[in-house]
Amino acid sequence: MTEVLSMRGIDKAFLGVPVLSSVDLTMNQGEVHALVGENGAGKSTLMKILAGVHTADAGTIELGGRAVSFTHPLQAQHAGVASVFQEFNLLPELTVAENVHLGREPKRRGLIDRRAMIDSTAETLADLGVDDLAPTANVGRLSVAHQQITEIAKALSQGADLICMDEPTAALADAEVELLYRLIGRLRERGTAVLYVSHRLKEIFDLCDRITVLKDGRLVDSVATADITPDDLVAKMVGRRIEAQFPARLPGTETGGTRLKITGGGNDFVDSIDLDVRAGEIVGLAGLQGSGRTEIAEAVFGIAPFTRGTVEVDGTPIRITRPRKAIGAGIALVTEDRKAQGLALWQSVRANARMVLDANARVHSRRRLARVSGLLASLDLVARGEDQEVRFLSGGNQQKVVVAKWLAAEPGIIVLDEPTRGIDVGAKHKLYSVVRELAAEGLAVLLIASELIEVIGLADRIVVLHDGRIAGELPGGATEQQVMAYATGRGPE
């Protein structure tokens, strides 16, 4: 077997935070190689370095024995590395053939040769064993699976020897996954190497020849699939880390009546969601990326509402069709994307902290406005003053402003979507204590976090999602293995 790829000693840090340290990865011709690890383990970063999206801080990359160094994705493409990201690089208004040949349209007498374009696309598709996709079809009208095939055909027509796939099945239906399996089998026969980034153990064991496990940016192991069991693999992925201390449940915290009750909730992204959160309770929502965690938060808050099922707030059925209604019903949402959805970055701390009150007559009051400054202080906000624009604050302090703006409205239910993403350790601990205090005050808290340890350390109950559905429920303090078992769709440990 010839080696097509050898990455050695790859280091990468973002803003001083190390994401990869000294990671090695080697791949052979025609090999399907799984890259696995928890959320944040560094899989995507490693793949993006290979694809030329990021440049490694240290380490060497050899392709087919030749040292390469990419600063732009096009360089990686020319060197024979193609990538199929979760967000497709396709133009929906063009046809399959036009997308496959984009930027390299065959010419005849100086003009685009459409016939040749269509014929060669048909050839590539036939080579992949795909017979139900017309080169002249409009990409925007295709199913996700067919769009993915178009991406793969584009990669092959660019002469790729190595195709990276990032969670290729994340958006596929079961029948479509079958098709992808066949396609990958076909690629293996052709001698094209596939780097397969996935969380899904079943696929990894079905498809892959070798598995490389990353944890916290480090290489844990690289083994032949035949030499490892699923249980051992999960153990390698999670392991035990020396972790932050989580503050204990505050004395006097009482679990009261049900504040939020979802029955049979569903929309385009999640289905059959039965969930209730009681006063004083912290419910953790766990699941892999794309499992529907954020979608539940967005449905509860009326951004992408449930189209099926019922929602009750404090026992009253309510149809939350817009964020404004959610706010009126006493629901707060600290969004996953602080900069895009949580803050007006060019406005002051004060303007941001007052925003919810100012914008919603139903929660506006003089008393609440008067409390805003006190709230910011109680969150230990570090800023030059309330006039400072929030874009100048650190991530942790920005997040405190977001939390303050919601607490100002005195909500009964607070949904926290990745509240500690991109913030420093000190701010994290402050937020953990705030979450505990909120529960003690009788709020119902719904906590979403990619870091399993946070959900385990803080939540009274953990609801685990898989593929947009609830896969299981565990008590707080469950093990990471137990959560991962549900999250990867394998059922109870």
Added chain:
Amino acid sequence: MTQRLHKPRLGTTALIYLALAGVLAAGGIAVAVDGGNLFATANLVDMLTRTSLTGFLAIGMTLVILCRSLDLSVGYTAALSSLVAATTMDGQVANVPLAIGAVLLVSGLIGAFNGAVTAYLGVNPFITTLGTGLIIKGYLDTQYKGPAGDVPVMFQQFGYTRIGPVPVSTVVMLAVAAAAIWFLRSTRTGHHMYAVGGDVDVARMSGIRTGRTLLAAHVLCGMTAGVAGLLLASRFGTGSATAYTSLYELDAIAAVVLGGTLLLGGKGGVAGTVAGVAILAVLDTVFNVLQIDPFAKDVLRGVVIIAAVAIYARRQLDRTARRPRFAEGRAS
């Protein structure tokens, strides 16, 4: 393996020609009720004459809008071009080829400036071309107090001669439109305009030189404005600095958008634009024949344009950013 089910839908271009037919029918009826005939030769000539000037501008505008850009300077470029044409011709038939060359050069350079500033300095095209327009306006206002130059009678034919009811200028405009359709379809540069407007990152990642493509679109847009300037000169028999006051650029943008080209780029084409131009021309003729007062006329035009774009926006809505996992029988 099932593809997502779609109700068969009319293509956007077909829809626009249907709308054009509808506007013609409605206009015809309105005029008939008023006791006139919209399809009388004089009215047909009026309609067709109206299409040529906006047509030239709108064809170039289609290219830049396809690239997700914009050109607000075309009205000024056309006015300047009319002066370049008339003063270069200076009443001499022999100077006509030279004048045409000079106009295409000047207007192409203006387009190149717009394109280069937008593509390589990253200035928003709205601002770039607004600035260019103001610069030209300043030049025109200070250098030309009145009409200047003299267009020989032979070249004035371009503005006035007809083949049957069809003005020569309209024939030329349709020929330019056909050339643009061919250009977008059959040349790499034209084809890449859809990619650049559709998603500039995807285009760049596919190896397309996005800056160059945008530059080409702006140069061509400038040149069609130059041709519009030639037409202005031939109609007026002289160069007219104040032609920009007619705000031709807004008519051109309206025609493009009416013609189904997405203002956000990447979708549409010149065939639709021609229909958009025709719809505006029919409306104007109908309003004229019915002697509707100018205020109501502008209001009606505005309503038509907004209504059209609202309809396209609805058709566009079902493109959800996220892929549904539990898609229900999709309503739209």
